Structure formats: structure tokens, C-alpha cells
Amino acid sequence: MSELDLLYSEVEEDLRATVRGALADRCTPAAVIAMYDGDRSAVPGLWKTVAVELGLAGLLVPEAAGGAGASAREAAVVLEELGRAVAPVPFLTSAVIATTAVAGTGAALLGELAAGERVAALAVPLTTGPDAPLPALDLTADGRITGAVTSVAGALEADVLLVPAGGGLYAVPAEHARIAPVVSLDMSRQLADVAFDGAAGELVVADAEPAVRAGLRAGAALLASEQVGLARWCLAETVAYLKVRRQFGRVVGGFQAIKHRLADLAIAVDNGVAAARHAAAALAADDPDVPVATAVAASFCGELAVTAAEEAIQLHGGIGMTWEHPAHLYLKRAKADQLALGAPGSHRARLAELVGLPG
Amino acid sequence: MGEVDPGVDLAAVVERFLAEHDPATTDRLEFLRARYDAGLAWVWFPEGHGGLGLPAARQSEVDAAFAAAGAPDNAPRRNVIGLGMAAPTILAFGTEEQKRRFLRPLWTGEEIWCQLFSEPGAGSDLANLATRAVRDGDEWIVNGQKVWTSSAHNARFAILVARTDPDKPKHAGLTYFVCDMTDPGVDVRPLRQITGEAEFNEVFLTDVRIPDAYRIGEVGQGWRVATATLNNERVAIGGRAAPRESGMIGKVVEAWRSLPEKRTPELHDRLLRLWVEAEVARLTGIRLRQKLAQGQPGPEGAATKVTFARINQQLSALELELRGEDGLRYSDWTMVRPEQVDMTGRDHGYRYLRAKGNSIEGGTSEVLRNIVAERVLGLPPEPRVDKDVPWKELQR
Ligand SMILES: Cc1cc2nc3c(=O)[nH]c(=O)nc-3n(C[C@H](O)[C@H](O)[C@H](O)COP(=O)(O)OP(=O)(O)OC[C@H]3O[C@@H](n4cnc5c(N)ncnc54)[C@H](O)[C@@H]3O)c2cc1C
Numbered sequence: 001m002s003e004l005d006l007l008y009s010e011v012e013e014d015l016r017a018t019v020r021g022a023l024a025d026r027c028t029p030a031a032v033i034a035m036y037d038g039d040r041s042a043v044p045g046l047w048k049t050v051a052v053e054l055g056l057a058g059l060l061v062p063e064a065a066g067g068a069g070a071s072a073r074e075a076a077v078v079l080e081e082l083g084r085a086v087a088p089v090p091f092l093t094s095a096v097i098a099t100t101a102v103a104g105t106g107a108a109l110l111g112e113l114a115a116g117e118r119v120a121a122l123a124v125p126l127t128t129g130p131d132a133p134l135p136a137l138d139l140t141a142d143g144r145i146t147g148a149v150t151s152v153a154g155a156l157e158a159d160v161l162l163v164p165a166g167g168g169l170y171a172v173p174a175e176h177a178r179i180a181p182v183v184s185l186d187m188s189r190q191l192a193d194v195a196f197d198g199a200a201g202e203l204v205v206a207d208a209e210p211a212v213r214a215g216l217r218a219g220a221a222l223l224a225s226e227q228v229g230l231a232r233w234c235l236a237e238t239v240a241y242l243k244v245r246r247q248f249g250r251v252v253g254g255f256q257a258i259k260h261r262l263a264d265l266a267i268a269v270d271n272g273v274a275a276a277r278h279a280a281a282a283l284a285a286d287d288p289d290v291p292v293a294t295a296v297a298a299s300f301c302g303e304l305a306v307t308a309a310e311e312a313i314q315l316h317g318g319i320g321m322t323w324e325h326p327a328h329l330y331l332k333r334a335k336a337d338q339l340a341l342g343a344p345g346s347h348r349a350r351l352a353e354l355v356g357l358p359g
Numbered sequence: 360m361g362e363v364d365p366g367v368d369l370a371a372v373v374e375r376f377l378a379e380h381d382p383a384t385t386d387r388l389e390f391l392r393a394r395y396d397a398g399l400a401w402v403w404f405p406e407g408h409g410g411l412g413l414p415a416a417r418q419s420e421v422d423a424a425f426a427a428a429g430a431p432d433n434a435p436r437r438n439v440i441g442l443g444m445a446a447p448t449i450l451a452f453g454t455e456e457q458k459r460r461f462l463r464p465l466w467t468g469e470e471i472w473c474q475l476f477s478e479p480g481a482g483s484d485l486a487n488l489a490t491r492a493v494r495d496g497d498e499w500i501v502n503g504q505k506v507w508t509s510s511a512h513n514a515r516f517a518i519l520v521a522r523t524d525p526d527k528p529k530h531a532g533l534t535y536f537v538c539d540m541t542d543p544g545v546d547v548r549p550l551r552q553i554t555g556e557a558e559f560n561e562v563f564l565t566d567v568r569i570p571d572a573y574r575i576g577e578v579g580q581g582w583r584v585a586t587a588t589l590n591n592e593r594v595a596i597g598g599r600a601a602p603r604e605s606g607m608i609g610k611v612v613e614a615w616r617s618l619p620e621k622r623t624p625e626l627h628d629r630l631l632r633l634w635v636e637a638e639v640a641r642l643t644g645i646r647l648r649q650k651l652a653q654g655q656p657g658p659e660g661a662a663t664k665v666t667f668a669r670i671n672q673q674l675s676a677l678e679l680e681l682r683g684e685d686g687l688r689y690s691d692w693t694m695v696r697p698e699q700v701d702m703t704g705r706d707h708g709y710r711y712l713r714a715k716g717n718s719i720e721g722g723t724s725e726v727l728r729n730i731v732a733e734r735v736l737g738l739p740p741e742p743r744v745d746k747d748v749p750w751k752e753l754q755r
Contacts, residue, residue, distance in 0.1 A: 003416070006646040239736050254739030259732035266731055267662040274642040296642075299635045348631040355604075357615060357634065359627040 004281035006274055012077045019056070019081040022049055027085045029326035035088060035187045043157060047089045050082075051116030057095045058114030060103070060218075066111035072218065076225035076280035083229025083305075086329045088188040093154025094119045096222055098162050101169065101215030107204045109160065109171055120171075121154035122215055123163045123194055129342020130217035130294065131350050134209065137196060139166025144198040153340070155179050155192040163201060169208035170201030186336035188329060217294055220341040221283045224276035224297035230334050231269050231301075231308035234327070238262065238312045258315065265311050272304040295351040299344040305334035363398075363411040373399060373424035382430040391433055391467040394425075400433075400466045404450060408462050416648065433468045436699040440510060441465045441472030445518050448588045452535070452576040461516070461537065473514035475505040475538060475562060476585065480755055482507075483726045485520070486529045486582055487745075487753070490564060492521035492536065499523075499536065499574070501544075501567040507720075511547045511560040512696050514540045518588060519569075520581050525751040532750050533581030537573040544568070553712045555692035558700055590660050592721045601641060607674040608637035610703050610710060614678050621681050630681075633674050640666045658734040661727040668717035668724055671702070675711040682707055 008016070026049055031042035051057035059075045061067020075096060082091055098120035099113050112118040124135055137147035145165045155161060156179065161172045176199040182191040205211040239262055242253030252258060279297035282290045309331035313320035320327045338344065352358060380393050394400055395409040402418050404410025425432070435442055442465070449461055464470040481488035490503025501521055511517070517538040524532035538545070544567035549557035576584040604612055615622065615630060644663055679686035689708040702713050718724040732738045745753050 003645065005649065006642065007649050239738065243738065251739050256729070256741065259736075259738050260725070260728045262736055262738065263662075263665075263728035263731035266736055267665055270659075270662055271636075271639045271643045271666065274646040275639045277646065278642045296635050296638050299632075300639050345628075348628075348635065351634065352627070352631055355612075355634070357612060357627075357630060358619075359622060359624060 004278060004285060004287065006277040006281060008077065008277075009073075012074060015074055016077050016081055018054060019050075019078055020084070022054060023081060023085040023087055027087045029086075029329065032086055032088055032188050032329050033323065033326070035190070040088075040156075040190075043088050046087065047119070047157065048116070050078075050087070050089050050091060051095070051119075055116075056091065057099075057116040059095060060099050061110055061114035065114060067114035071284035072222060072280045073284045076222050076276065079222050079226040080229035080232070080276075083226035083333070084233045086188045086230070086326075086333050088190075090119055090121065090154040090157040092219060092223065092226065093121050093189075094158065097215040097219040098122050098154075098158075099215075100218040101162055101211045102204050103214075104211065105204055107171070109204060118160055119154070119158045120160045120162055121152060121158035122212065123149045123152055123155070123161045123172075124212065124216070125149065125151040126153040126189075126191060126336075126340045127151065127343070128216060129346050129350075130213050130220050132342060132346065134164055134212055136167070136208075137163055137165040139168070139170075140198070143200065143203075145170060145172060145196045145201055146198055148193065148195040150193045151182065151191045152194050153189050153191055155194050156181055156190055161194065162204070163196065164208040164212055165201070167206075167208060168203050169205035169211055171204045172196065172199050172201040176200060184336070186332045188333055189336060216341060217290065218283060220298045220347070221279040221290065221294040223337060223341055224272070224279050224294075224301035227301035227305035227334065227337055228269070228272045228276045230305040230330050230337070231265075231272055234305075234308035234312035234330050235262070235265050235269050237327070238265075238315050241316060261311060261315065265308060268304055268307065272301045275300045292351065292354050295347040295354065298342060299347040299351070302338040302344040302347075306331075306338050309334040363406065363413060365413065367411070367413070369402070369413075369417060369420040370424045372397075373421055373428075377428050377430070382428060387431045388467060388469065390431060392463065394430075395463050395466050399425075401446075404462075408450070408458050409466050415651070433466060434699075435468075436701060437513070438465065438468050438471050439700065440474045440518075441470070441516075444474060444588045444592050445472045445516070447591045448518065448535075448584060449537075449575060451587055452584050456572065457537070457575065465516075470515040471510060471513045473508050473511045473517045473540070474588075475508055475511075475517040475519040475564075476588075477507045478504060479506050483723055485585065486533065487750075487755070488520060488522060488533070489755070490519075490521045491525070492523050492534060492569070494523070494571075495568075497571050499569045499571065501536075501538070501564050501569055503564050505562040505564065507550070507559045508547075508562045509559045509700065509720075511540065511562050512549065512557075513698065516540060517562075518575075520585050522750065523578055523581075526749050527579070528747050529745060529750045529753065530582040531579060533585070534578050535575045535581040535584040536569050537575060538564075538567065538569055539573075542567045542569075549694075549696055551694055553715060554709050556695045556697055558697055589722060590657060592660075601644070603638060603641065605641075606637075607671045607703055607710065607714070608634060610707075611674050611678045611681070614681055614707070618681065621683055626677065626681055629673075629677055633670060633677065636666075636670050637674065640670055658730050661722070661730045662735070664721060665718075665724050665727050665731070668714075671714040671717050675707070675714040678707045679711050 026046055058067030059070040063069035102110055135149055137145050159174045163170045163172050178195040180193045184191045245252045275297040279293040282293040312327045319325050376397050398411040399421050400409035402411045402413040403415035405412050478488050492499040492501045519536045519538040520533055522532050523534040544565045546563040548561045550559050550561050551557045690706040733740050
């Protein structure tokens with residue numbers, strides 16, 4: 001195992017600055033908060049910026065297929081920034097998970113996804129981990145799909161659903177499905193229940209399982225970077241607030257009990273960066289260590305982001321409990337992310353098999 | 360000697376070296392000295408001082424090639440303080456003369472080093488130390504008491520911080536020296552510790568004479584030099600390059616795999632969490648090393664050391680619980696003076712007890728959290744009532 005580079009390259013830092021700049025302009029906390037009151041109007045414009053103007057939808061797609069030919073390392077940096085802004089865009093669900101699932105195909109869909117012309121979602125519950133049992137819908141002899149999948153992320157934004165049915169993976173136009181929005185814990189990645197009544201689809205992958213698992217594995221590996229982005233915001237925002245908030249005649253951030261909690265959080269964030277970078281670098285290098293690296297990053301960063309958001313709220317005091325302050329956006333996303341793509345416990349259970357530590 | 364090509368094939372360099380110095384027939388010390396002179400001791404050190412001026416990350420290529428050839432190593436565990444703290448400090452702050460005198464026998468292990476920093480009245484608040492050094496011509500005369508000095512009983516030299524100007528505030532009146540442990544004024548007495556053995560010592564310094572040529576850095580600059588030593592210490596403790604499942608986690612998984620009848624779901628859950636944390640800490644150490652590549656570590660080392668201490672303590676506790684009845688037995692309480700410190704050595708009981716020191720030695724975890732909060736996050740400093748007061752006026 002040669003040592004993977006766990007730092008950020010200059011190109012990656014430039015990419016980060018570009019994404020951060022665009023999000024600062026076009027993804028305000030107020031717009032994300034409005035989504036909890038049913039106003040999703042910010043999503044299409046923001047996605048157009050991310051996918052088309054910045055050209056990020058095709059990061060993981062080879063140039064020959066119409067993409068940017070970048071790697072999981074760059075996608076991870078984008079996710080860090082999207083997490084930092086709790087941006088409500090289907091980058092993870094379409095540009096990472098669905099795109100990876102169809103990456104090996106010559107389907108026209110891949111190029112359309114890369115160009116941001118279409119948006120896809122894999123029709124599995126968001127909680128599905130890369131090694132979990134997969135849902136499979138019924139496929140009739142004449143190739144029609146019937147059945148339902150609950151709690152699908154990215155379906156509301158998608159115009160095509162990738163549906164595992166009868167052993168294959170089918171592309172079904174969104175208008176052929178019944179997509180019912182769910183009132184979700186995290187409205188910045190709102191779920192939907194999806195049903196098909198004899199929908200016609202196009203077979204895109206003959207053997208669905210490896211493709212779906214590859215998509216979910218890439219999703220789980222890179223979700224860790226989103227979680228790092230969430231945690232970084234929580235730490236930075238809390239530190240900044242406690243440097244100015246005064247009580248008892250002193251800056252609150254000067255009390256040692258607070259300093260030590262923030263130091264512990266800073267140490268944990270630093271650890272999370274290493275874990276997430278390692279998973280992304282392993283994925284980018286197609287390293288045999290990907291399954292272990294993913295399980296480690298998913299287990300660690302899933303809990304890190306929740307801890308960071310909980311600390312942010314506690315250490316903001318009353319203002320942290322309000323609708324107006326964005327801290328709650330981070331807690332809701334972090335908690336939903338922790339259950340997404342396999343909960344930390346399921347990643348550790350998988351790890352036990354991978355590294356030979358049976359119970 | 361010309362500049363070394365950064366792309367140099369180090370395995371080939373080692374091979375050429377081995378062709379001229381057959382480890383099977385060369386005397387061990389001669390072999391190690393020749394290795395130092397060839398720049399293959401620590402490749403990130405400059406040429407002429409055991410290195411080739413290459414990135415530190417490339418050391419592993421050299422070590423692997425020597426290990427594969429069955430060559431003797433410099434027994435690094437015997438000289439942890441010398442290699443991890445004294446050497447980088449001498450490299451950064453020493454004169455050419457000092458580098459030439461000290462570094463080679465330090466690296467080969469001919470001369471073991473210890474660290475005379477802590478005192479009964481100055482632990483976390485190291486800058487408060489009271490050991491006095493008074494100038495006498497070309498020499499300094501040193502008097503005071505040091506404590507918790509690991510390996511002082513094996514050491515030929517010590518890095519020492521002493522007060523040279525009590526009229527200045529505490530940080531400003533310190534100077535850094537190399538102390539010859541064979542000086543008749545040095546009295547080393549064993550201090551028995553929690554494990555039963557005496558790994559550390561009390562060291563009484565009575566009219567010890569130190570030549571001015573053994574001063575590292577300027578008079579009054581001791582705090583700055585000591586800070587560099589401590590930053591290196593934390594990286595040495597927490598930021599080691601190590602393979603997966605090495606160190607304490609290695610001991611625990613070994614026990615887990617060999618004791619299927621002792622496993623419980625509760626222990627399994629804790630083991631897996633700690634496996635993840637140990638792996639993440641290892642990756643963090645790798646990342647820190649990549650970041651430092653060269654140059655002096657800053658406060659980041661504090662973070663890795665806090666994590667290292669916590670995980671070691673939790674892991675060693677878990678092993679005791681896993682072993683059940685066996686966890687109640689201890690190998691041997693006999694007072695011995697160990698040749699080297701191996702925190703993962705001996706038995707589970709020793710590891711459990713020795714790990715308690717991990718959050719105290721090299722800066723306590725509380726003090727390191729202060730450092731992270733203040734120097735990494737920029738939070739307000741702790742109140743320092745004694746900062747600008749002449750040291751001699753402080754209440755002790
Ligand atoms: C195994 C071992 C080996 C050692 N080897 C060496 C050696 O070779 N050379 C050497 O010079 N020293 C050595 N030490 C000493 C070590 O560096 C000191 O013990 C350490 O710095 C703590 O100092 P102290 O023991 O005086 O504790 P104190 O400083 O008295 O601390 C007591 C408690 O107060 C806490 N505390 C102190 N200040 C603060 C603060 N500002 N904020 C919050 N909490 C605070 C500490 O965290 C600790 O919990 C060794 C120690 C151990 C355990």
C-alpha cells in the first residue's frame with residue numbers, strides 16, 4: 001500500500017475557492033431555511049450554477065464521455081463546500097451516486113448527466129448502505145416496472161430515476177413515476193416516496209447489483225467530505241461567535257471549559273479531514289483499500305458532523321435554538337447524513353468482516 | 360559534496376552502501392557510523408550531518424532497504440529523547456561545532472540523551488523553573504533539582520533549561536544547555552512509578568559545570584528553543600508513521616483474535632469504535648507528517664498527542680476487560696530500571712498502567728487543549744498574572 005496524498009492540491013484549493021464564492025452569492029441560509037416552509041424556489045438556479053456554470057456535474061465523468069475527467073478527490077472538495085453551505089443541490093445523489101452507477105455504460109445518459117442537462121436519482125432508500133440488501137422492483141415480461149421505494153433522496157430534483165428491477169438497472173423518466181414529497185428531517189435534502197405502476201424503462205446496466213453498490217460506495221466514501229464540511233462550519237461559526245459574545249465581563253470563548261470543548265472539536269474535525277481525504281484519495285486511486293477506507297470515514301465522519309452541530313447549538317445558547325439562526329440547518333443535515341448510506345454502526349459491522357474482528 | 364538529486368533512487372544508494380559495508384562482517388558500531396557518514400541516517404538532515412537534505416517522507420525507503428538486508432539498526436527505542444527531541448533542536452539552534460560533536464554518536468546510540476526540563480515546582484508551567492545557571496568565565500555553574508527525568512540513568516547527555524536571569528519575567532530569563540551527565544555534580548536517583556519500575560528519576564544538580572560552548576541558542580532565548588523541543592516531542596509521541604494495527608490497537612486486536620471465548624457484544628462495539636479511532640488517528644499522523652514535510656512542527660502536534668493519549672488509555676483498558684480473570688493478574692512488581700521504554704511492551708497490566716502517563720508526559724492533555732484553543736483557534740489566552748513580573752518576585 002503506497003502512501004496516499006492526504007493534503008489538498010493547489011488545483012483542489014482553487015476549486016474550493018470557486019465553489020465557495022459561488023455559494024456565498026447564491027446559497028444564503030435564509031433561502032435554505034425557507035425550504036422548511038415549502039419554498040424550494042432556490043434549488044433550480046443554484047443547481048444550474050453548480051452543475052452547468054461551474055461544470056461540476058461531470059466531475060466524475062471521463063472527458064471522452066463528455067465530463068471533466070476529474071476524480072473523487074475533486075468531488076470530495078466540492079462536497080466539503082456544499083456541506084459547509086448546507087447547499088440544497090442534488091450533487092451527491094446525481095453527480096456522484098447515480099453517475100457512478102452508470103459510469104461503466106456507454107449510455108447517452110452519462111453524457112447528459114455530465115453536462116447537467118439531466119438529473120438522475122438512484123431509487124433506493126437514502127439509508128441504504130453499500131453492503132446492505134438492495135430493493136428490487138418487479139419486472140414484467142414486457143419490461144414494465146411495478147413497485148414502490150420509500151425515502152429516496154434526489155428524486156424531487158431528478159428527471160430520470162435509476163431503478164433496480166428484475167436484476168437490471170433501468171432508467172425511468174420521472175414523469176412515469178409517482179413521486180410523493182416527504183416532510184423530511186432535512187428539508188435541504190428532501191426525500192420522496194416513489195411508486196411505479198407498470199412504468200416503461202430503458203435498461204442501462206444489465207447486472208444492477210455491482211453498479212448500484214459502486215454508486216452507494218462512492219456516495220458513502222464522499223459523504224464523509226460533506227460531513228467534514230458541515231463540521232467545519234459548525235466549529236468556525238461557534239469559535240467566531242464565542243470570540244465576541246461576552247458574559248460575566250469576559251469573552252465567553254476565554255472560559256476554559258469552553259476552550260477545551262472547542263479544542264476537542266477542533267481535534268475531531270482535524271481527524272475527520274484525514275479520514276475523509278483518505279477515503280476520497282483511495283477512491284480516486286481505485287485502491288484496494290476502498291472498502292476499509294470508506295467504512296472508517298463513514299463511521300467516523302457520520303458521528304463527527306452530528307457532534308459538531310450539537311456543540312454549535314449548545315455553545316450558541318438560546319440563539320442556537322432559533323429558526324432564524326442557521327445552526328439548526330446543520331444539525332438536521334448532519335443527523336440525516338448520519339443515517340444516510342449506512343449508519344455508522346453498520347459501517348463498523350462491515351469493517352469487522354473486512355479486517356477480521358468477528359464478534 | 361554536491362546537491363543531492365531529489366529524485367535519487369534511495370534503494371540503489373543503500374545497495375551500493377551495503378556492497379561496501381557488509382552488515383554480516385562489519386562491526387555494528389562501525390556500520391552505523393559509516394551509515395551516518397553516507398547521509399543515510401536521517402535523510403531529511405543536511406549533508407554532513409547524517410542526511411541528504413531530502414524530504415522526511417523518504418526515510419522509509421532507506422529504513423526498508425536496510426531492514427531487508429538484515430542490517431543492524433540504531434536501537435531507536437533506547438534513545439527516544441535524543442532522536443525525537445534533542446537532535447531536531449540541536450539541528451535548528453546549534454552551532455556547526457555542536458552539530459558535529461553531538462549528532463553522530465546520538466544517532467548511532469553510542470550516547471543516550473535525557474531531558475532535564477521538569478522540576479518539582481515547574482511542570483505544566485515549565486517557564487517557572489528555578490534551576491539556576493550562573494556564568495563563570497567560559498563556564499556556567501548550575502544548581503537545582505529536576506524531576507520525572509526518563510532514562511537519566513542511561514544518559515550520557517541531557518538537554519537542560521535553566522534560569523540565567525531571575526530579574527527578567529519568567530519566559531525571558533531562561534537559557535538552554537547541553538549537560539554532561541558524567542559531571543560529578545549530577546546525582547541521579549530512581550523514582551519508582553505506577554508500574555513498579557523506575558523509568559524516570561530525580562536529578563540533583565550541585566555546582567555542575569557546563570562549558571559555554573554547550574549553550575544552545577542565545578542567553579535568554581531558552582524558552583524559544585525549549586518550545587521547539589516540546590513541539591518535536593509531541594509530534595514524536597503522536598505523529599509517528601506506523602502501519603495499520605500497530606501500537607496499542609495491535610496488542611488489543613491480537614488478544615481479540617486469540618480469545619474468541621472472551622468476546623461479548625459490548626466489547627465488540629467498543630473495539631470497533633476504537634479500531635476506527637486508532638485508524639483515523641494514524642491517518643491524521645500521516646497527514647500531519649505530509650504537512651510538515653520539512654521544517655519545524657507548530658502547535659498541530661498538540662492535537663495528535665491528545666488523541667493518541669486518549670485512545671491508548673481506552674484501548675489498554677479494553678484489553679484488561681477482555682482478558683477477564685487474566686486481566687486481574689500482573690506480571691511483576693519488582694523494581695527495575697529499564698534500558699528502554701516500550702509503552703506497548705510487557706503485559707496487558709503494564710500497558711494499562713503505563714498508558715496513564717500518556718496524557719501527562721510531554722504536556723498534559725489539559726495544557727495541550729489550551730494550546731489548541733489559543734494557537735490553532737485563536738481563543739483568548741488563560742489569565743497570566745505572572746507574565747510580566749520579574750521571576751524573582753513571583754510567589755512560589
Ligand atoms: C511517564 C512520564 C515521563 C516523563 N518524562 C519526563 C522527562 O524525561 N523530562 C522532563 O523534563 N519531564 C518529564 N515528565 C514530566 C512531565 O512533562 C510533567 O509531569 C508534566 O508537564 C505535568 O507537570 P506536573 O507533573 O508538574 O503537573 P502539574 O502541572 O502540577 O499539573 C497538575 C494537573 O493540573 C492540570 N493543569 C495544570 N495547569 C493547567 C492549566 N493551565 N489549565 C488546566 N489544567 C492545568 C494538569 O493538566 C494536571 O492535570 C514525565 C512525566 C511522566 C508522567
